Amino acid sequence: MTTSMMPYMTTYMHVIKSSLAAGRTAGSRILAAALFTLLSVNLMSTVANADTSKNYAAKDNTADDVVNVYSYRQPFLVEPLFAEFTKTTGIDVRVVFAKKGLIERIQTEGKNAPADVLLTVDISRLINAAETIAQPVNSPLLAEYIPASARGSDNKWFALTYRARVAYVSRERVGQEALSYADLAAPAFKGRVCMRSGQHPYNNALFASQLAHMGEANFRTWLTGLKNNLSEKPSGNDRAQVRRIYGGACDVAIGNTYYMGKMETNTKKPEQKDWARAVRIIFPDTENRGTHVNVSGMVMARYAPNRANALKLMEFLVSEQAQRIYAEMNFEYPVRASVEPSPRVAGWGTLKPDPLPLETIASYRKRAAEIVDEVGFNN
Numbered sequence: 163m164t165t166s167m168m169p170y171m172t173t174y175m176h177v178i179k180s181s182l183a184a185g186r187t188a189g190s191r192i193l194a195a196a197l198f199t200l201l202s203v204n205l206m207s208t209v210a211n212a213d214t215s216k217n218y219a220a221k222d223n224t225a226d227d228v229v230n231v232y233s234y235r236q237p238f239l240v241e242p243l244f245a246e247f248t249k250t251t252g253i254d255v256r257v258v259f260a261k262k263g264l265i266e267r268i269q270t271e272g273k274n275a276p277a278d279v280l281l282t283v284d285i286s287r288l289i290n291a292a293e294t295i296a297q298p299v300n301s302p303l304l305a306e307y308i309p310a311s312a313r314g315s316d317n318k319w320f321a322l323t324y325r326a327r328v329a330y331v332s333r334e335r336v337g338q339e340a341l342s343y344a345d346l347a348a349p350a351f352k353g354r355v356c357m358r359s360g361q362h363p364y365n366n367a368l369f370a371s372q373l374a375h376m377g378e379a380n381f382r383t384w385l386t387g388l389k390n391n392l393s394e395k396p397s398g399n400d401r402a403q404v405r406r407i408y409g410g411a412c413d414v415a416i417g418n419t420y421y422m423g424k425m426e427t428n429t430k431k432p433e434q435k436d437w438a439r440a441v442r443i444i445f446p447d448t449e450n451r452g453t454h455v456n457v458s459g460m461v462m463a464r465y466a467p468n469r470a471n472a473l474k475l476m477e478f479l480v481s482e483q484a485q486r487i488y489a490e491m492n493f494e495y496p497v498r499a500s501v502e503p504s505p506r507v508a509g510w511g512t513l514k515p516d517p518l519p520l521e522t523i524a525s526y527r528k529r530a531a532e533i534v535d536e537v538g539f540n541n
Contacts, residue, residue, distance in 0.1 A: 226471075227252055227253050227254055227471075228253065228254050228256060228468055228471065229253055229254070229255055229256070229278050229279065229468050229471040229472055229474070229475050230256050230257075230258075230276045230277055230278045230279075230467070230468065231244070231255055231256070231257045231258070231277070231278065231279045231280075231281060231475070232257075232258045232260070232264045232267070232268065232277045232279070232280045232281070232463075233257055233258065233259050233260075233264075233280075233281040233282075234259075234260065234261065234262075234264060234280075234281060234282040234283060234287070235259075235281050235282070235283065235458065236259070237257075237259055238491075239491055239492050240257075240281060241257075242487055242491060243478075243479065243484055243487050243488070244257065246483065246484065246487065247474075247475055247478050247484075250478065250483075251474060251478070253471050253474065253475070255475070258277075264277075264280060264282075265280070265282075265287070265290060265291050265294060265295055268280065268295040268463055269294060269295055272465070273465045274465075275295075275463060275465050276467060277295075277463040277466065278462065278463055278466040278467065278468045278469070278471065278472035278475075279460055279461070279462055279463065279466070279472050279475055279476060280295070280296075280460065280461050280463060281322075281458070281459075281460050282458070282459065282460075282461075283325075283456075283457075283458040283459075284363045284364070284367065284456055284457075284458075285367055285456055285457055285459075285520045285523060285524050286363050286366065286367065286524065286527055287363070288319045288321075288457065288459045288461070288520075289314075289319065289521070289524045291319065291461045292314055292316070292318035292319040292461055293318075295461070295463055295464055296318040296319065296461035296462060296463065296464060297318065297462055297463070297464045297466070298316055298317040298318050299317050299318070299320070299462050299473065299476065300317055301317075301473060301476070301477060303477045303480065304317075304320055304476065304477065304480060307480045307497070307498045307499075308320050308321060308480060308497055308498070309497070309499075310519070311517055311518070311519040311520060312324075312457060312459075312497055312520060314521065315521060318461060319459055319460070319461050320459055320460055320461070320476065320480075321457035321458070321459040321497045321520070322457070322458050322459050322460060322479055322480065322485075322488065322497055323457065323458045323488050323489075323492060323494035323495060323496060323497055324455040324456070324457055324494060324495040324496075324497060324513070324515060325418045325419055325420055325455065325456050325457070325458070325494050325495070326418070326419045326445060326453045326454070326455050326495070326513050326515070327364060327365075327367070327368045327416060327417070327418060327453070327454045327455070327456065328416070328417065328418070328419055328443050328444065328445055328446065328453060329341050329346070329414055329415070329416060329443070329444040329445075329446055330403065330404050330407060330414070330415045330416075330417050330422075330441045330442075330443060331407075331413065331414050331415075331441060331442060331443075331444055332407050332413045332414070332440065332441060333439075333440060333441060333442055334440075335413045336413050336414060338444075339444070340444065340448065340449055341414075341444045341446050342446055342447045342449075342450070343368075343372060343384075343446045343447060343454070344384060345446075346388055346391065346414065346416075346446075347383075347384045347385075347386075347387030347388045347390075347391060348387070348391075351391045351413070351414060352390065352391050353391065353392075353393050353412075354391060354393060354412055354413040354414055355388065355391045355392050355393060355412060355413075355414050355415070355416075356392065356393050356394065356396075356403045356406045356407070356411065356412035356414075356415045357388075357392065357396050357403060357415065357416050358396055358397065358398055358399055358400060358402070358403065358416075359396045359397070359540055360385075360396060360534040360539040360540050361531060361534055361535075361540065364400070364418060364456065365416070366527055366530060366531055366534075367454070367456050367523060367524075367527070368416070368454050369381075369385065369530040369531075369533075369534060370523045370524070370525075370526035370527045370529075370530040371454045371516065371518060371523045371526075372384060372385075372454075372530075373526045373529060373530045373533070374518060374522055374523060374525075374526045375451065375518070378529070378533070381530075381533065382533055382536075382537065385533060385534070385537055385539060386537050388539075389537060389538070389539050393406070393411055393412040394406075394411065394412075395540065395541070396539070396540050400415075400416075400417035400418055400421045401417075401421050401424070401425060401434065401437070403415030403416070403417055404417065404421070404425065404437045404438070404440075404441055405434075405437050407437075407440060407441055408436060408437045408440040408441070415441075418456070419443065419493065419494075419495075419507070419510065419513075420492060420493035420494050422438055422441075422443060422493070422510060423493030423506055423507065424493065425437055425438035426438045426506070442510075443510045443511055444511070445511055445512070445513055445514065447516070448512070448514050451516050451517075451518075452514040452515050452516040452517060453513060453514060453515060453516060454516050455495075455513075455515045455516060456520075457497070457520060458492075458494065460476055460479065462476065480497065480498055482498065482500060482501055485497070485498045485501040486501055489501060489502070489503050489504045489507065490504050493506065493507055494507075495507065495513055
């Protein structure tokens with residue numbers, strides 16, 4: 163037993179002695195003895211588990227041929243990348259997958275965190291990770307292949323792919339070939355637009371971009387007009403909006419590009435292929451500033467135990483080889499300019515990304531969310 167555990171044993175013994183002193187019957191003495199046994203076993207289990215956890219971290223989380231990844235991205239999206247990285251470098255990738263809570267977990271683990279690299283989506287989450295659990299990475303390769311607008315000015319976060327926030331429009335009921343985001347608030351679309359919650363991170367980023375471009379007064383007017391054009395109260399996810407177009411409830415929806423690929427190739431829910439066939443994609447503002455894009459990306463954990471291997475993985479993920487895998491598997495746009503999107507994605511049209519730096523967009527997130535509530539967008 164370690165010295166640090168002695169206070170617990172002292173407390174346990176005090177409880178037992180008090181119980182025995184108070185016991186006036188055989189039953190109470192038997193109860194006290196049972197309590198002693200239970201508490202003793204619990205104490206020994208606590209000591210054993212603490213030592214095992216400590217040894218596991220020391221043994222398994224740092225090695226010459228290991229890198230530890232915490233990933234918000236789903237296994238089927240990133241495991242092919244990790245397999246290719248291991249094949250190329252001999253470095254084993256150990257992954258923790260989760261839908262939420264990974265940033266908080268790294269914060270809680272502190273200096274003992276095994277995480278080397280965090281993979282995530284959305285500029286909001288990337289900025290949060292950069293501000294709380296990341297360290298700067300100075301890499302000429304990352305600087306060369308990732309545009310300045312798609313990485314942190316402090317070198318703490320780096321985009322890996324783009325996903326455009328586009329207009330899904332009915333093939334039957336929308337004839338125009340071009341749209342701007344401003345058009346969605348015009349009287350011509352009264353009652354014809356459907357969207358998910360205005361507070362969802364994907365829409366929050368789009369609205370923050372609009373606020374940055376338009377200024378607060380014009381943004382408020384635009385957002386109010388967009389709300390007035392909604393066919394129903396915002397709800398559901400991006401694919402649910404396309405289903406509504408298919409069902410005739412609305413004519414235009416806002417969604418991320420990759421959902422088209424997910425619907426077009428969905429064998430488990432083949433009805434989604436019908437939804438996809440009912441719509442086409444228009445890239446808003448192609449004729450002027452460009453379409454709003456969000457990103458998936460990565461950071462290096464502040465206390466990464468395998469920093470050299472973490473850097474190798476991060477640089478591998480922007481290699482042409484890895485960027486092609488991303489393009490094929492995820493229906494997203496490679497951040498590296500020399501890598502073309504997949505033929506399926508290219509078939510949806512040409513993406514002209516809005517060059518507004520993502521850090522600038524992120525700085526408007528809070529105010530955009532406040533205005534969403536002020537105009538009652540979700541009501």
